[in-house]
Amino acid sequence: MDKFEKTLQKIEKLEKKWRYTLSDQEDKQHSFGRVTEDNKEIAFWSVPRSTGEFLKFMVEFSKPKNILELGTSVGYSTLFLAKSIQNNKGHVYTTEIMKEKIKLAKKHFKEAGLNNYISLIEKDILDVLKNWDKKKQIDFVFMDADKERYSLYLDLLLPLLNSRTLIVVDNAGKVRMADGKLIDSEYIRKFVQNVKANKKLNSIFLDMDNGLLLITKI
Secondary structure, X not given: OOHHHHHHHHHHHHHOOOOEEOOHHHHHHOOOOOOHHHOOEEOOOOOOHHHHHHHHHHHHHHOOOEEEEEOOOOOHHHHHHHHHHHHHOOEEEEEOOOHHHHHHHHHHHHHOOOHHHEEEEOOOHHHHHHOOOOOOOEXXXXXXXXXXXXXXXXXXXXXXXXXEEEEEEOOOOOEEOOOOOEXXXXXXXXXXXXXXXXXXXXXXXXXXXXXXXXXXXX
């Protein structure tokens, strides 16, 4: 078993038991991707392995140089992106603000032997997008962060992308809560509707796992 697979399996086991209760300060600071019903308890629900394999296939096919991931969590999906970009000599830029998850993600990147292909930006996504170096063209985006701000993220992303950049949005069908249940999200429904209505965008919904929405500029 190679280091990549060993690390994936480690994260899959950890996901079943890891829980973190936010401090009062953290609770006021950010939603951390929660829905109201989650209260202060945080889990890390990584993408299903099949979604990770899909991302890996799409990156290997499209050969992007710079990948931007919105929402690292503990690095599960990031590892698939980094694994697939090695032969293309590309790089993954990923974002996370929760310190407990950042520690785990960095540990996982190192254990998988992929940390040289990954830059973890420890800032709020809005700040990252507003201050992105436009000379660093984004060729592939994976969005899996706080659902209520998906529309804001997309608006800030679009000027940074070329016509061939693919955006893959997770949870376009269902959102997983802290107790593991999958629910419909009002934020996601509105987001998907707005994307489909935007005549400047091409999009297609894939009914796999938690639902994936693929978006490109026209």
